[in-house]
Amino acid sequence: MIFRQLIESDSSTYTYLLACEQTRQAVLIDPVLETVERDLQVLRDLDLKLAVTLETHVHADHLTSAKRLRDRTGSQIACPAMLRLPCADIGVSEGHPFVLGEIVLQPLFTPGHTDHHHAYLLEADLNKLLFTGDALLIEGCGRTDFQSGNAGDLYNSIHNKFFSLPDETLVYPGHDYEGRHVSSIAQEKARNPRLGKSRPKEDFVELMDGLDLPYPRKIDFAVPGNEACGECPSNVPEAYRGPCLASDQG
Numbered sequence: 182m183i184f185r186q187l188i189e190s191d192s193s194t195y196t197y198l199l200a201c202e203q204t205r206q207a208v209l210i211d212p213v214l215e216t217v218e219r220d221l222q223v224l225r226d227l228d229l230k231l232a233v234t235l236e237t238h239v240h241a242d243h244l245t246s247a248k249r250l251r252d253r254t255g256s257q258i259a260c261p262a263m264l265r266l267p268c269a270d271i272g273v274s275e276g277h278p279f280v281l282g283e284i285v286l287q288p289l290f291t292p293g294h295t296d297h298h299h300a301y302l303l304e305a306d307l308n309k310l311l312f313t314g315d316a317l318l319i320e321g322c323g324r325t326d327f328q329s330g331n332a333g334d335l336y337n338s339i340h341n342k343f344f345s346l347p348d349e350t351l352v353y354p355g356h357d358y359e360g361r362h363v364s365s366i367a368q369e370k371a372r373n374p375r376l377g378k379s380r381p382k383e384d385f386v387e388l389m390d391g392l393d394l395p396y397p398r399k400i401d402f403a404v405p406g407n408e409a410c411g412e413c414p415s416n417v418p419e420a421y422r423g424p425c426l427a428s429d430q431g
Contacts, residue, residue: 198229244425247410260273289343322335375389
């Protein structure tokens, strides 16, 4: 398997490239519109064909590049099936493995950050790799105060779906804001200040409900744009329109 962890600096979003060495087909998990050209160059450098983009959820902090990449490469768009997005080609759901050559991802329904959030578990050789999206972060977790988020649901998702995995499972989050790259289930159970050390559910819910976080700066255009698989809506502010105006001929 070929694996790369890539980051978009403005939203601190991690995009993950997984590819089958035999078929040379690749999947990008949570690609970002601003990094289309970088991602295409990485694919060329590795002699890979992009087969599909895969979303963990409808993002509120960036626009996905799923549609742009489909237009450029012919790749398909995969996202949680429960969203029923007309623009998507493939719907994923728990209990139905997502297979691309030698790569087998197990979707895990993990609501709480949003009501449709999915994470993806990969068993590779001797390791388990868990792509947690915005549910579980390194020593943190996703917000629960918008997009039908629910702190109690997030607590259940993390404890029932993530913390039940082997301690050595590697945690690859959807974001990190402090330059960290990877964690483990053991580390998060021990050190996560919001969820670790067997923190009671009621304490977690009280903590999350009292965070009083600022309004997400891109949510008003990112959510409708991502519900259209990365189509830029008309209300994108001038300061963020650059990637929307980028040529599709590059």
